[in-house]
Amino acid sequence: MARIGVFVCHCGENISATVDCAKVAETMSGVPGVVHSVDYKYMCSDPGQTMIRDAIKEKNLTGVVVAACSPRMHEPTFRRACADAGLNPYLCEMANVREHCSWVHEKSEATTEKATDLVRVMVEKVRRNEPLFPIKVPVTKTALVLGGGVAGIQAALDIANAGHTVIMVEREPSIGGHMAQLSETFPTLDCSQCILTPRMVEVAQHPNITLHTYSELESVEGFIGNFNVKIRKKARHIDETLCTGCGLCALKCPQKKIPSEFDAGVGTRTAIYVPFPQAVPNKPVIDTDNCLYFQKGKCRVCEKVCPTKAIRYDQEDTIIEADVGAIVAATGFEVKGCDFFPEYGFGKYPDVITGLQFERLASASGPTLGEIRRPSDGTIAETVVFISCAGSRDPAKGIEYCSKICCMYLAKHAMLYKHKVHHGKAYVFYMDIRAGGKMYEEFVRRAIEEDHVSYIRGRVSRIYEEDGKLVVKGADTLLGGRPIDVRADLVVLGTAVVAGEGAEELAQKLHISYDPYFFFAEAHPKLRPVETNTAGIFLAGACQAPRDIPETVSQASGAAAKVVGLFSQSELSREPVIAVVHRTAPPLFSKCVGCFLCESACPYRAIEREEIKDRQGRVLKVVAKVNPGLCQGCGTCVALCRVKAIDLQGFTNEQVFAELVAL
């Protein structure tokens, strides 16, 4: 038999001004099962909580209803008070008679009646409450960092320096990402490699970090604290333990004209190659698509010249399995989207290049050793046109968003160009200059005022070749749309920042949400910017949205802080408001008929299939089972279940119907 205590709070006069609290308490004392019903001025105060604790002990209460403010305000307070008195905290419920009643209605009998109804509903609910216990989930204190760009590097180092182990997976042969490709960085013009490469080395040498380059995530199973991941380590065709990185193989490789990915196509590499001199690890990879031996069956020069006999033509992909507790997705972005603009002639004219290609031209370690030479004939460019928003902010071209970094890097490019070619002319065609950031606006002003870069507000309609020059046809909208033709040697497009290749596939593997452009979605745009909707998976860097280096690094540290916070506990404690599948004795076993509608509806993939077997191991029935680590307690499966075999603890069907009947 239930023994329920009702405690009606006056909240000073906040409730008692419009609700007759004494009358509510008196009415409730007549409800069967209510053995204690009182009102008091401040239930949440120390004497108020003591009243509750004393009543629980003296009257042996089996349930408590506090009629006061919103449960969003003081439910934890009163549940703690109940727990102190030895009552399971989940046997305490709150009736919201302040926000939902006294504050929004005039003083009247109807208001008191409503308050009484709200309390009665909760009494009926509490009568059916079951004691619940927080769910404990163990935590594997190893993090998986996907992506070895600056975001991944920062996150991995922060987590590793906090004393936890990290597994880093990078798709390319070396870590470093896009930042390693940059010449200088805005707004300080410090050399990108100078600040990044020491951190790359730190990752490789860190005792807590295991680095898997030239590897990709194969699959993920499990849940927060308990993920099981498979990593595909692609065949490098090199025995990494023997290779010393001497580079003789690349020097002797006869295939020398392969466009280099690292140089964004403006430089070349060999078939066996290290992407760039400062690569980490400094171990080559054989590009089997371009290797003479793999394509035609002969050559084997690298094998002959290798002093440590490290070449392995027969090497195959291997799968590495690991248990991790958290995952940081830091897979970055790509600059693409030139295909949107056939009128700019990208791909048709070799001297129309992307911003990333310009970075390589401007880089001291790039194919031109930092000289701004035209890809077509190798001459120094005398006039360079930079075009911003080449793809971004243009719904007609399919990308509505602002790519955020282009205004700044085009200003940087123009500046770098002027520093290298003093007599050269630089033009920037822009829609708006977006330079929000510390020292950013000043940086753009410097390009205009000190380096005399011509900024022209207007769009470029067409680019065509004439006498070896590129004619850029634009307009200056600040001069009433006056047409402008610039005869340029080189055109640099500030192309759109787009999600990395395979982002959608990866999001599906991780079971995280993504936006229409395949950027990964954060759990809350303002308050949970580094978390995803899947517990235990975090985001860092441009895989979430276009961002610059300072933002990427801060977000990576934020994600690392979340991971370290997660790892600071040996067990996770979770609210027990989760779904459970009905189970009973044979021969029924469960009301579940195995239709698995719940499985398709669950946003968290928390529904598993459980086989019920007899002693001989024969499968008698397949029923749904809820993984308590994954379930977040939304109850979508419960409302969907045709046979009512699944129910939500704390909000059971029985409870809700009882609440309805009490109304």
Added chain:
Amino acid sequence: MAEFEPKVTAFVCTWCTYAGADLTGTSRIKYASNVRVLRVPCTGRIDFMYVLQAFTQGADGIIISGCHPADCHYTSGNYHARRRWIVLRALLDFVGVDTRRIHFAWVSAAEGAKWADLVNSVVSNVRELGPYDEYRQTIPAHIRPGGIAV
């Protein structure tokens, strides 16, 4: 005879509409006291048998409200609720249940004023429609209020 005071039952999700109604309270915006709120974690939790049960129990009008599309705390629960409502509405129209008495809305945690407007408009609509005795008369005696129609 006193004016008919309708009984309105509201099913709201914890994260958006319940919080929105809390905001109505902290903003001290007055609205009709005819509504009784039942809190569920998510609109996706709402089994539409609840709606029928509420009518059985004497409700004259129903409000179902949760997070706006794309804002669901549980990613997609509100979409499930919306689809269920679309299907159920067609069925209820077919069997002759007055769907004007059921109001499906999105109220976010920031829309305190919208919650007050919603309640007032539903209450005044239902007041015009009158008591929903027609529904209750169709219920077989053995499952009239007190019993649970599941």
